Amino acid sequence: MPELNCVYRHREFGDHLTTLADYERAGGYLGLKETLALSPDDALYAFHRSGLRGRGGAGFPMGRKASFLPKDTGKPTYVVCNADESEPGTFKDREIIEHNPFQLIEGMTIASYAVGCERAYIYIRGEYEAQAQVLDAAIAEAREAGRLGPDALGPGRPFDITVYRGAGAYICGEETALLESLEGKRGQPRLKPPFPAVAGLYGCPTLINNVETLASLPPIMHRGPDWYAAMGNEKSPGTKLFSVSGHVLNPGNFEVVLGETTLRELIYDMAGGLRPGREVKAVWPGGSSVPVIGADSLDVALDYEALNGVGTFLGSGGCIVMDDSGCIVRASWRLAQFYRHESCGKCTPCREGTGWLANILGRMVHGEGRGEEDIRLLESLFGRISGRTLCPLADGAVMPVQSALDLFREEFIRVAHEGSPRPVPMTEAPVG
């Protein structure tokens, strides 16, 4: 099985690396050691050479983003770790934080050395209070050991990390909304440009990366960017975490080398497959904000390009699986409700449009649909929402619904006429 525990180092070492001593015994902080032997620019170049792409959803090359930060502005530079992890179906960062927090801390230290940051922040969703406490404890231990604090990057070269708790808002995972929230404001996205690299936290140059992205840096710097770049394929090198949930027998997180595993292997070999007699009906492979794909796409390789090739995105790697007992309209309705709830309300097409999507799908599911008229109404909405808003949340709301309608049109029409009976939940469903 092409599974390699690079970010999930703890899995090789008894499942927990929550003390500094254990982490160092497992090769921890060797990446920082290599990094400190380089100049900051050479460290940046190493990030670039590794080919590491952002793991939060957009897949932007990490080294390139870090190189956008202007130098010598006279202002402080900040590194911010995005630990908001609110994308439905995604719980990969949670495992890094719970089981391997020092690898994130080391990764942030490495990134901060390269961009010249003295204080970094971890913005963690409020619902992860238990996980935030693990981080607090790990940071305190690292400070005690001098891994953080006044001499963290060498004598007289300070670096420290602050954990900042959100308070329940999906949109705060969007990088500019996150910065607003961290600045003590309502978490509403900013107009871009300027991008955070130039004017981020408190108007200063800021590098924002996902937990998994930053936790990938220690092995990259320890074993070398070429080692990392050699894994996977040219445009999608390295390993990626996938969270698998829904109608699978063994939900969980899996780290795979990009391009070497198919979606079918992820679902059937790693996540335990489905109940006997059931077949895959629909998969949202990269969190809920990506187009849904059907059973005929299961042999797609898990990497950025291959998933684009079947009309969807790798996204956050939150893979939600629905078997043939599920109703696609009910699932789409539930997602539309999510986006309606999470729209920050700043743009009319998103605020109103997500409400319309949820209302129409809801009445269809409840047997109060208006037949073909509702299908036409849905179709007329997509273009009035997509691409007309400040941030991509609205596109994320449309994509799963629009793709579902394309793929399962007959079922939508049937439900628009007849409604959708409530399914028997998985745990109680008769097999076969």
Added chain:
Amino acid sequence: MTVAELEEHLAPIRHEYADPRSLILPALRYVQGEAGWLPPEAMAAVAEATGFSQAYVESVATFYDRLYIDEVGRYCINVCVTLSCMLRGSDELFEHIADYLGLDGEGTTADGMFTLAKVQCIGACDRAPCLQVDSGVQLGPLEPADATCLIDDLRAEPAPARYDR
């Protein structure tokens, strides 16, 4: 909760932020931990301790789901109803809990012990269907009977010294 107490709590972290506005969220979370929710006095205390107007503090607080501007019960039972949980029975779990608490959907029990809420994905879809008591560990997968036991256990507990919201 006095302003002096809140200031004392904020003092050690002030230097971590270039702008004191960043203290508003930690301050709101702290006072909510004391009172369980954010009554006007709590907002006023945050305003005074951080140096921003109460209207501004309230405008920030209202943005976030887990900051409670209305009174809630001693425990908030937050049941995830997003897709992965729905596929594994979250709606049935929610209805069972509502029935057991004598509630007609979301709301607070008459004795003020529990507030039941449907929440969006809490990052524990591998434990679906799951719930969180306040912002505690994500619990799951839960059968209805597990939820009944959980509620009975919570009912037997003394009031917490601080709320874990």
